[in-house]
Amino acid sequence: xxxxxxxxKKLLLAALLxxxxxxxxxxVRPAEAQRVPQVPGAPRVVAAPTLTVPHLLDxxxxxxxxxxxxxxxxxxxxxxxxxxxxSSCDHMDLVLSTEGNYHMALRTMFFxxxxxxxxxxxxxWYYTTSPPVSVLQIAHHxxxxxxxxxxxxxxxxxxxxxxxxxxxAMKVTQxxxxxxxRGRGNVLLVKHGNPKNIRSIWSLRRPNVHLxxxxxxxxxxxxxxxxxxxxxxxxxxxxxxHGWTANRLFNSIFGPNAPKGKWLIGDRIHHRDEPQAVxxxxxxxxxxxxxxxKYTVKCFPHTFSMIPLGGTVNDPRPLPGxxxxxxxxxxxxxxxxxxxxxxxxxxxxxxxxxxFTKILKEDGLLRPAGWR
Numbered sequence: 397x398x399x400x401x402x403x404x405k406k407l408l409l410a411a412l413l414x415x416x417x418x419x420x421x422x423x424v425r426p427a428e429a430q431r432v433p434q435v436p437g438a439p440r441v442v443a444a445p446t447l448t449v450p451h452l453l454d455x456x457x458x459x460x461x462x463x464x465x466x467x468x469x470x471x472x473x474x475x476x477x478x479x480x481x482x483s484s485c486d487h488m489d490l491v492l493s494t495e496g497n498y499h500m501a502l503r504t505m506f507f508x509x510x511x512x513x514x515x516x517x518x519x520x521w522y523y524t525t526s527p528p529v530s531v532l533q534i535a536h537h538x539x540x541x542x543x544x545x546x547x548x549x550x551x552x553x554x555x556x557x558x559x560x561x562x563x564x565a566m567k568v569t570q571x572x573x574x575x576x577x578r579g580r581g582n583v584l585l586v587k588h589g590n591p592k593n594i595r596s597i598w599s600l601r602r603p604n605v606h607l608x609x610x611x612x613x614x615x616x617x618x619x620x621x622x623x624x625x626x627x628x629x630x631x632x633x634x635x636x637x638h639g640w641t642a643n644r645l646f647n648s649i650f651g652p653n654a655p656k657g658k659w660l661i662g663d664r665i666h667h668r669d670e671p672q673a674v675x676x677x678x679x680x681x682x683x684x685x686x687x688x689x690k691y692t693v694k695c696f697p698h699t700f701s702m703i704p705l706g707g708t709v710n711d712p713r714p715l716p717g718x719x720x721x722x723x724x725x726x727x728x729x730x731x732x733x734x735x736x737x738x739x740x741x742x743x744x745x746x747x748x749x750x751x752f753t754k755i756l757k758e759d760g761l762l763r764p765a766g767w768r
Contacts, residue, residue, distance in 0.1 A: 433616040438627040441650040445661040450677030475542025485548035489518045490739040494554035496525035500691045501759040528555040551740035554725045570727040575764040577723035580686040581714030582625045584703035592680045601648045608679035610666035622683040628717030687760040
């Protein structure tokens with residue numbers, strides 16, 4: 397049996413457990429845990445995480461309401477009952493492959509600015525805000541959601557520099573990557589009212605505080621960002637709790653003697669998985685990028701609270717060691733039609749526009765240093 401098939405069965409079982417009356421919990425085997433990416437300078441991550449597949453939050457739709465008729469069923473149907481393939485791409489005006497860390501700002505820009513301005517020319521389009529899948533999506537000319545297959549090559553990819561380097565190595569990029577977004581560090585997302593009284597990174601050392609992180613096998617970059625923040629913020633703290641060090645804190649979560657079930661991981665897409673695990677999946681806290689936590693609290697103000705790691709909720713000023721990332725965009729080589737080239741040029745310009753700068757600021761994001 398293929399490993400992927402085994403993992404799918406685990407996820408299905410966890411989902412069934414969730415539907416039968418609670419969050420699904422599945423222990424990851426130690427052999428699989430050995431594949432966890434390691435944080436530079438920190439003790440080795442050797443604990444076996446617990447996969448949590450909780451009930452789903454009712455996230456806002458792009459248009460604010462579902463189209464009728466629809467097949468939406470947040471508890472069960474993940475596009476299994478929509479079958480098809482989009483493979484004739486000459487009339488697909490625009491395809492964008494992007495990470496989802498700024499999905500709320502992209503949605504605002506796309507529906508309130510880009511489509512009203514260019515919608516008469518950009519009639520057929522789609523974009524994905526999943527974990528960075530651009531590398532495989534471009535290599536395979538394929539992306540699947542349930543039983544729907546999308547087989548068009550993206551004209552633009554947006555992701556971290558780590559992904560940009562992979563795309564450049566594949567020789568599929570046109571021009572150099574351009575930095576377009578700078579984050580404002582990471583924060584802690586907790587249940588509304590903070591029932592566990594979580595105040596800082598050091599609160600994670602308590603045995604009864606359960607932490608959820610991105611899936612380290614499927615989102616290694618996000619995992620390293622958040623795990624690295626835990627270690628580095630603790631390492632740079634001039635006044636740690638008595639007897640505690642960054643190494644001891646890290647081992648209390650990810651080490652060989654960490655309490656079973658203390659470290660939880662999400663299924664696939666951490667900007668959805670982590671909040672759902674805090675709300676319904678047995679987690680007490682998640683480390684999350686500021687803009688994602690801000691959006692989550694805005695959508696569910698009676699479900700979540702945010703704990704800053706430097707500064708305040710409204711004015712985050714990342715502590716030393718708090719990871720601050722940048723997002724880049726790059727053009728992808730292809731035999732594009734004139735309409736596709738025009739659409740990608742318009743989107744490229746929109747990403748660099750003053751209108752998008754304003755949207756980013758509203759959603760808790762910045763432009764890179766020196767941006768003009």
